[in-house]
Amino acid sequence: xxxxxxxxxxxxxxxxxxxxxxxxxxxxxxxxxxxxxxxxxxxxxxxxxxxxxxxxxxxxxxxxxxxxxxxxxxxxxxxxxxxxxxxxxxxxxxxxxxxxxxxxxxxxxxxxxxxxxxxxxxxxxxxxxx
Numbered sequence: 001x002x003x004x005x006x007x008x009x010x011x012x013x014x015x016x017x018x019x020x021x022x023x024x025x026x027x028x029x030x031x032x033x034x035x036x037x038x039x040x041x042x043x044x045x046x047x048x049x050x051x052x053x054x055x056x057x058x059x060x061x062x063x064x065x066x067x068x069x070x071x072x073x074x075x076x077x078x079x080x081x082x083x084x085x086x087x088x089x090x091x092x093x094x095x096x097x098x099x100x101x102x103x104x105x106x107x108x109x110x111x112x113x114x115x116x117x118x119x120x121x122x123x124x125x126x127x128x129x130x
Contacts, residue, residue, distance in 0.1 A: 002093035009099040015079045024074055028067060080107045 012018045025044050026033075032051040036044050045067075053063045084107035087095065097104065108114075 003090075004094040004096060005087055005090065005092045006096045007087065007098070009097065009101055009103075011081055011083050012078055012101065012103055014081045014083060018078050019074055024071065028070065075101060078103050080104075080110075084108075085111060 013020055021041050022036075025036075025041065025048065028045075028048050029051075032048070034047070034051075039047070049060065049064055049067060052067070053060045078101060080103045084104045087104070088108055088111055095104065
């Protein structure tokens with residue numbers, strides 16, 4: 001049997017400069033701040049989207065694109081934590097994450113001295129698609 005490491009993206013929160021989903025969603029709410037209650041992140045996102053669209057009388061698709069670009073911009077700033085390097089150095093055969101981002105992959109690229117890594121393989125590795 002091959003060694004497998006299963007980890008979540010909570011590792012990113014070990015770096016204080018990285019934003020959590022909660023803090024990012026709170027920023028996106030402005031100016032329509034509301035209490036999240038027990039809503040999951042996806043429902044909070046949808047409420048933000050529709051409140052912005054209704055309040056500013058914008059087309060939903062264009063507003064969603066703008067919000068997604070803002071989210072992508074924020075998460076492209078994620079700093080890699082040294083825990084990723086330590087996970088890689090364990091030389092496991094498989095690495096499985098609960099919520100994929102590029103922090104672990106970027107760490108591997110640096111460790112292997114690769115200039116760039118193809119970032120288009122999600123369709124191969126995503127549980128939702130395979």
